[in-house]
Amino acid sequence: MSGFKSDQYGTCTFTVKQACPIELTMHIFGGKWKGIILSLLSQSPMYYNAMRREIPGISQRILTLQLRDLENDGIIEREETNDNPKKVLYYLTALGEDFVPILKSIETWGNAYLCKKNEHKRS
Structure with missing residues (x-):
């Protein structure tokens, strides 16, 4: 994946060991x-x-x-x-x-x- 780190985004990742699915999706599809x-x-x-x-x-x-x-x-x-x-x-x-x-x-x-x-x- 393009640079995503599971501890990189928001509080969601602090409560789970793997990347939060919402954060992951926003990382892949987000941006301008x-x-x-x-x-x-x-x-x-x-x-x-x-x-x-x-x-x-x-x-x-x-x-x-x-x-x-x-x-x-x-x-x-x-x-x-x-x-x-x-x-x-x-x-x-x-x-x-x-x-x-x-x-x-x-x-x-x-x-x-x-x-x-x-x-x-x-x-």
Whole structure:
């Protein structure tokens, strides 16, 4: 896994010998860009450059690091083409596909939260 230490995050890890499942999940899928990357890949496999165009504000370095983390954690895989220049296609693994319903639930909750937040501001 990409740098996770079971004693690294919060009080949960002090009460158990192994990593807290919630902390572990947030470590693997958390951050500013991973949700967006996974959302794109849940729709279809994507080439690196196409993905970069779809994510405004992400640098080439950060996208590469995030993809590498997700690949190391077994969530996505990459496939290089024999084209010249080479292209790299990214897609979800079975483990990544298992996360898609959770990702959609997070999206639903986020939309509901924004609606309620906006209603509260108007009243």
